[in-house]
Amino acid sequence: MKNIIKLATATLSMLLAFTSCNNSKQSSSGALASNVADKVYVAPGEHDEFYAFISGGFNGQLSVYGLPSGRLFKVIPVFSQDAEKAYGYSEETKPMLNTSFGFVPWDDLHHPDISQTNGKLDGRYVFVNGNNTPRIAKVDLTTFETTEIIEIPNSAGNHSSSYVTDNTEYVVAGTRFAVPIPQKDIPIKEYKGNFKGTLSFIKVNPEDGGMSIKFQLLMPGFDYDKAHPGRGKSHGWFFFTTYNTEEASTLLEVNASQNDKDFIAAVNWKKIEEYVNNGGGKTVPANYAHNVYDEPTQMATSTLKKEVLIVDPAEVPGAVYFLPTPKSPHGCDVDPTGEYIVGSGKLSANVTVHSYTKMIDAIENKKFAGEAYGIPILNFEDVLAGAVEQPGLGPLHTEFDNEGNAYTSFFISSEIVKWKLGTWEVVDRQPCYYSVGHLMIPGGNSQKPFGKYVLAMNKITKDRYLPTGPEVTQSAQLYDISGNKMELLLDFPTVGEPHYAAGCPADIIKPHSKKIFSLEDNKHPFATKSELDTKVIRDGNTVHIYMTTIRSHFSPDNIEGIKVGDKVYFHVTNLEQDYDVPHGVSMIGANTSELLIMPGQTETFLWEPKQVGVWPFYCTDFCSALHQEMQGYVRVSGPQSNTPLKWSLGEDIE
Amino acid sequence: MTTRLIFISLCFAIFLMNCGGKEDKKKEGFSYEKKTATEHTVKTAETVPASKQVALNNKGVGPITSIELDAEINQDLAAKGEDVYKKMCTACHRPDKKFIGPPPTGILERRSPEWIMNMILNPEGMVQKDPLAKALLIEFNGSPMANQNLTQEEARAVLEYFRTLK
Numbered sequence: 001m002k003n004i005i006k007l008a009t010a011t012l013s014m015l016l017a018f019t020s021c022n023n024s025k026q027s028s029s030g031a032l033a034s035n036v037a038d039k040v041y042v043a044p045g046e047h048d049e050f051y052a053f054i055s056g057g058f059n060g061q062l063s064v065y066g067l068p069s070g071r072l073f074k075v076i077p078v079f080s081q082d083a084e085k086a087y088g089y090s091e092e093t094k095p096m097l098n099t100s101f102g103f104v105p106w107d108d109l110h111h112p113d114i115s116q117t118n119g120k121l122d123g124r125y126v127f128v129n130g131n132n133t134p135r136i137a138k139v140d141l142t143t144f145e146t147t148e149i150i151e152i153p154n155s156a157g158n159h160s161s162s163y164v165t166d167n168t169e170y171v172v173a174g175t176r177f178a179v180p181i182p183q184k185d186i187p188i189k190e191y192k193g194n195f196k197g198t199l200s201f202i203k204v205n206p207e208d209g210g211m212s213i214k215f216q217l218l219m220p221g222f223d224y225d226k227a228h229p230g231r232g233k234s235h236g237w238f239f240f241t242t243y244n245t246e247e248a249s250t251l252l253e254v255n256a257s258q259n260d261k262d263f264i265a266a267v268n269w270k271k272i273e274e275y276v277n278n279g280g281g282k283t284v285p286a287n288y289a290h291n292v293y294d295e296p297t298q299m300a301t302s303t304l305k306k307e308v309l310i311v312d313p314a315e316v317p318g319a320v321y322f323l324p325t326p327k328s329p330h331g332c333d334v335d336p337t338g339e340y341i342v343g344s345g346k347l348s349a350n351v352t353v354h355s356y357t358k359m360i361d362a363i364e365n366k367k368f369a370g371e372a373y374g375i376p377i378l379n380f381e382d383v384l385a386g387a388v389e390q391p392g393l394g395p396l397h398t399e400f401d402n403e404g405n406a407y408t409s410f411f412i413s414s415e416i417v418k419w420k421l422g423t424w425e426v427v428d429r430q431p432c433y434y435s436v437g438h439l440m441i442p443g444g445n446s447q448k449p450f451g452k453y454v455l456a457m458n459k460i461t462k463d464r465y466l467p468t469g470p471e472v473t474q475s476a477q478l479y480d481i482s483g484n485k486m487e488l489l490l491d492f493p494t495v496g497e498p499h500y501a502a503g504c505p506a507d508i509i510k511p512h513s514k515k516i517f518s519l520e521d522n523k524h525p526f527a528t529k530s531e532l533d534t535k536v537i538r539d540g541n542t543v544h545i546y547m548t549t550i551r552s553h554f555s556p557d558n559i560e561g562i563k564v565g566d567k568v569y570f571h572v573t574n575l576e577q578d579y580d581v582p583h584g585v586s587m588i589g590a591n592t593s594e595l596l597i598m599p600g601q602t603e604t605f606l607w608e609p610k611q612v613g614v615w616p617f618y619c620t621d622f623c624s625a626l627h628q629e630m631q632g633y634v635r636v637s638g639p640q641s642n643t644p645l646k647w648s649l650g651e652d653i654e
Numbered sequence: 655m656t657t658r659l660i661f662i663s664l665c666f667a668i669f670l671m672n673c674g675g676k677e678d679k680k681k682e683g684f685s686y687e688k689k690t691a692t693e694h695t696v697k698t699a700e701t702v703p704a705s706k707q708v709a710l711n712n713k714g715v716g717p718i719t720s721i722e723l724d725a726e727i728n729q730d731l732a733a734k735g736e737d738v739y740k741k742m743c744t745a746c747h748r749p750d751k752k753f754i755g756p757p758p759t760g761i762l763e764r765r766s767p768e769w770i771m772n773m774i775l776n777p778e779g780m781v782q783k784d785p786l787a788k789a790l791l792i793e794f795n796g797s798p799m800a801n802q803n804l805t806q807e808e809a810r811a812v813l814e815y816f817r818t819l820k
Contacts, residue, residue, distance in 0.1 A: 516803065519741070531745045550745040551800055553754065575745050577803040625796040650753065 014497070018422060039480060040490045042069040047510070050442050050503050053112045053139075054476065055107060057497025060107045061395070062128055062139060067442070067453055067503060068478055070492030076145045077109030078137045083593035090595055091569065091604040092524075093293070098302035099133050100149050100287040101387040108132045111162055111500040118404070119166040119231055119336075120446030121275045121507035125209050127162040129172045131319045134158030135487070136173055136202060138209055140295075140515045147295070150211045151288035154181045155309055160227040160332075164204070166235045170269060171211065173200040174240050178221030178247070182284070191249040195221035198310075199240060201269055214521075215276050217267065217320070220373040221247050222238045224399075226331055226370045231447050232338035234356040236270035238343050243328035243575070245311050245372075256328065257347055261299070261323035261380065264332055264373075266345050266359060271319045272311055279312040296523040314374035321363060322372060323354050331397035331438075335406065335421055336447045340385055344395035344408060351395045351408055353424070355385035386424040391417045396437060399444035401451025409436040415458060416479065418486060425482065430486045432477060435459040441481070442503030450505055454479045454486070457498035464491055474498055515579040518599030524602035526571035531555045543568045543645075549583040549597065550575040551624040553649065554617070557632030560653050561645030564609055564638060570595075570617075571600040584620030586636070594620045598641055609636040655751070683755030704789035707766045715783040716772030717806065722766055728816050735808075742802040749819055754797050756790070759819040767813055774809040776819045778802050 012376035042048055048066025051534050060080030064073045081088030081097065088097045088105055097105050107130030115125040126139040134152035139145065151645045152158050153175045153643040160174030164474055178195035180202050186194060194216055199456035203214040222242040245262045248255030274283070286308040313320040329352070334341050341354040364381040369379045382476040394412030401407070404421050414435050420427040420491055442450040456477045471492035480487040519529055528534050529548040534555045537544045543566050548555045554572075562568060575584050576599040587607045595603040609615070619630035637643040711717065737745075739758075746754035762772060773780050773787060777799035780787035791798065804812070 530741055532740065548745060551798055553745075555745065575742075577742070577799055578801040581800070624798050 005563070012201035036489050039349065040068040040070065040478065042066065042071070045505060047239045048410055049504055049506060050450070050453070051509055052440065052442075052501055052503045053114070054440075054455075054494055054501040055109050055112055055128065055230045055459070055472075055497075055499045057493050057499045058108050059433065059496030060109050060130070061496060062112060062126065063146065063423055063495045065476075065494075067445075067455065067494075068489065070476070070606050072480060072495065073238075075495055076144055076146065079109055079135065079141065079149075080127055081105040081593075084596065086593050086595045086603060086605070089593040089605070091606060092299050092602075093369065094463065095300040095302035096146060096149055096291045096293060098291055099135070099289045100153070100304065101133060104133045106132075107135060109496075110159065110497075112502045113163050113171070114502045114504050115168040115204075116164055116446055117167055119235070121443050121446055121448070121504045121508060122168075123504050123512070125168075125503060127164060128171060129158050129161040131158055131176070132241075134173065135609055136162045136171060136211065138211060140209070141509050142512050142526055143295070144284055144513070146295070147293040148209070148290045150202060150213065151202050151290070152198075152213070153286040153288040153305075154179075154196075154216055154310075155200065157223075160224040160240050160303045163227050163229055163238075163445070163497060165229040165238070166231060166572075168204050168206070168209075170201045170214070170229075172227055172229075172237075172238060172240075173202060174198075174224035174227055176225065178244075180217065180225065185647075187292055188249050192247045192292075193221070195247070195249075197222055197224050197266070199224060199267060200239075201238075201272070208256065212290075213288075213305075214312045215281055217272065217313055219309050219313065219320075220245075222263070223626065225329070228332045228334045228339050228341070228358065228445065231336060232383065234334065234341075236268060237356075238267045238269050239332050240265040240267065241325065241329040241332040241343060243330075243346075249446050252585060256628055261326050262328055262345075263326040264325045264341060264354065264378070265375075266321045266341075268319045268321055268432060271314055275316045275319070276309060276311065280316065281309040283307050284310050296521060298517075298522065298524045302380040318363070320375050321359070321376055322377040323359065323383050324377065325352050325354070326350065327331060328624060331395070331408075333398040333400075333445065335400050336402065336449055340421055342398045342406065342408075344397060346394055346396065347410075348395070349390050349393075351388040351391060351398070351419075353385045353421075358385065359383045369545055377530060386422075388417075388419050388424045388426065391419060391426050394428070397439055398456060399439045399441040400449050401444070402422050402439060402449045403451060405481075407439055407441065407454050407481070407486075411435055413581075416454065416486060418481070424651070428485050430479060430488060431454045432458055433491070434462060436477075436589075437498075438500045440501035440503050442505060444503075445468075450503075452480070452482050453489075453503075454481050455501060455503065456532070457494070457501060459497075461493075465493060476501075493578070516577055517578055517598055519573075519575065519600040522573070523574070524571075524583055526569075526604060527602040528571070528573045529575075529576070531649070534647070534649075536561075536646050543564050545570050545647075547572045547585075548575050549573070549585065549619065551581065552619070552626035553584070554619070554630065554632045555649040556647035557649050558635075558653050559633070559647045560635040560637075562609055562636050563641060563643075564636060566574070566609060568607045568609065568634075569604055570607060571604045572597055574599050576600070579621060581621055582621050583630075585617060586620050587617040588615045596621060609634070612636055612638055665751055676792055685738050687754065702784055704793045705752075706764070707767070707785055707786065710757075710764070710766050712769050712784070712786060712788065713766050714772035715779050716776030718768045718771040718775065718809075721767040721771065721810075721813075723788065723817070730816050731814040733815075735811035736818075738804065739812050739815055740810045742804060742808075746797070746800070755799065758816045761816050761819070769816035770813055770816065771806075771809045772803075773799060774804055774812060 049068040081530040101223035114196035134155040155175040157176030159176035199217040223244040244256035293410040295390040325343035327348035392413040467489035574597040
């Protein structure tokens with residue numbers, strides 16, 4: 001009897017299970033899908049739909065994730081040395097981290113932005129800014145490697161960057177900290193009027209992406225926080241949020257929050273470009289590093305530039321205006337049509353939206369409310385398009401979809417609020433866990449957003465993951481925004497602090513991703529393209545080893561005649577021409593990192609032997625079944641010894 | 655209780671004996687480890703190593719299904735092939751002696767032109783699907799034939815160069 005009941009219950013529950021299955025299938029085609037896991041599941045061997053380039057903040061690196069899965073593919077070293085990839089350790093890449101202050105092996109990487117053509121993502125480069133020692137870097141998306149870094153002179157705290165214009169004409173850098181320009185030894189209390197802020201416009205060569213500072217706009221000593229280029233109709237303008245218009249130099253927590261309104265600076269860069277092209281501006285002495293990685297020679301070179309062009313906005317009438325914006329605005333975001341400029345006043349109850357059309361109208365009719373250091377201030381009411389009334393606490397940043405909706409992050413109330421452009425009505429809100437900073441919709445700051453997901457980057461995770469001591473992981477959260485209601489799909493941990501991100505459909509980038517470097521095109525001065533050319537050359541105390549690798553041996557793998565006190569350069573060429581067959585190499589006691597050499601590439605590390613003996617080196621990246629056999633020996637003799645310099649592979653040194 | 659103790663002691667004794675046996679072998683030196691490569695090619699009926707087998711009808715697996723060779727060797731093409739060979743192949747193949755892989759001298763007496771080109775152009779597929787390529791991988795110590803991404807034209811030139819190696 002009991003068994004019969006059990007059987008009946010089981011049958012019933014199975015039936016129920018099947019019925020509910022059917023139900024869920026039906027609803028998954030509607031707006032209220034119930035199977036969240038399905039939406040982020042990318043089956044083994046399948047590819048994600050989007051790339052997400054997420055800043056690593058204080059780790060100085062840029063992480064590459066797939067969306068919607070949240071899987072991490074690569075951590076690209078940009079401003080920080082990376083022992084894994086020998087970035088900043090190999091002789092070839094050390095110059096990348098050179099600055100006017102010397103070698104700076106770290107920076108605080110904040111805001112990635114993807115290059116654009118006609119206001120749409122073109123997937124060629126990611127530009128990122130270093131905040132601490134002001135720099136802008138360019139990551140090439142064929143190799144996913146940092147290929148250029150330019151230091152920004154007359155700047156401190158390069159925060160309002162690195163955003164690109166509709167055709168990647170310019171990438172901008174704006175100073176967060178006002179400083180004396182040029183730098184000089186004066187009392188800090190003499191800040192007001194003596195300290196300045198610069199907004200730098202870095203020209204990007206349309207052919208090869210090469211960067212050069214076209215001009216620096218010398219602005220009042222405010223803090224320039226975030227920026228966004230005009231889009232479409234407002235192309236030709238650039239907008240920068242400011243705070244600390246109080247020009248305080250101490251206790252900014254209080255002193256920079258006194259004014260009811262700060263400004264968004266509207267810069268007509270086309271006008272200034274024209275002025276500069278006609279000989280305007282003043283060339284002044286400067287000192288900044290420009291580091292370029294050349295792919296054919298696989299070498300970075302660092303050049304110290306000695307001058308820069310400064311433009312005083314007072315000398316270019318009609319080029320710069322201030323739009324009053326409440327309470328220390330952070331995010332400065334322009335919608336895909338280019339009409340709306342959204343200022344997120346961190347300490348304001350409302351999200352303020354300015355109108356480009358009204359701004360132009362006010363400028364044409366010269367309706368000014370005053371001026372600051374010679375720069376006209378427009379009337380708040382004249383340029384205001386509308387405000388989202390009390391949507392939440394602590395608005396920070398706004399992204400856009402392709403259907404006229406805006407998504408603003410609220411740090412203090414820890415949520416994303418979706419609202420409508422034009423009517424300013426709030427249509428949805430979802431909590432974030434916890435304290436969201438910036439948001440990212442792929443293409444969300446271009447003319448063509450891909451409004452399928454919004455990614456929230458959170459400042460605090462607390463209890464969301466297994467604890468790992470006092471320092472816990474940072475995290476991102478993925479929301480589906482394809483329906484009327486946003487839906488939280490996924491939490492995933494991030495590397496470093498995710499300040500900001502840029503996303504792009506994979507199809508735009510994937511076809512151009514390089515598989516190997518062509519050995520034939522390798523122009524490295526120490527390349528060895530064939531085992532027949534391997535050699536060891538002594539030049540005084542310096543020894544150059546021209547070495548090759550292929551599965552699974554080094555050539556040469558026995559070397560004698562090295563002496564204590566030598567400087568030994570291992571120039572190692574990977575002869576492989578097959579996808580995904582890098583080799584690594586390191587030498588016992590080398591005071592540097594391993595090399596990780598891609599097929600067709602040459603890299604160099606320095607070893608300074610300190611002890612007599614026979615010392616091994618080996619392949620550090622698993623390459624084949626005989627990887628463990630991939631090794632060699634260097635015999636190190638005393639400084640005065642007469643051991644002849646010899647090398648071999650496959651036979652004893654005689 | 656006692657039986658268990660006896661059993662454990664017995665096991666322990668056997669264990670010790672085993673150890674002793676090994677120690678004896680050690681004293682003999684290294685000779686016992688040494689085996690020739692051919693012994694590695696396991697328990698097939700073949701006693702001829704894969705590198706010495708003649709398989710002129712085997713075209714292999716890959717993009718090349720049919721090649722017609724002129725009676726005369728095209729010396730220009732062979733020279734081009736030698737250049738490619740020097741750049742891309744010598745890390746593992748010396749022309750006339752066994753190195754990491756087998757030498758190409760006389761290879762056209764053992765392999766079809768198609769097989770040779772497929773081995774160059776499609777080494778991963780060959781090792782998976784062609785029994786001879788698989789046997790060669792084992793004979794040569796598990797060293798994979800690297801795919802050096804040659805074009806068909808380059809592989810054809812290398813083949814012409816191989817015809818000059820007799």
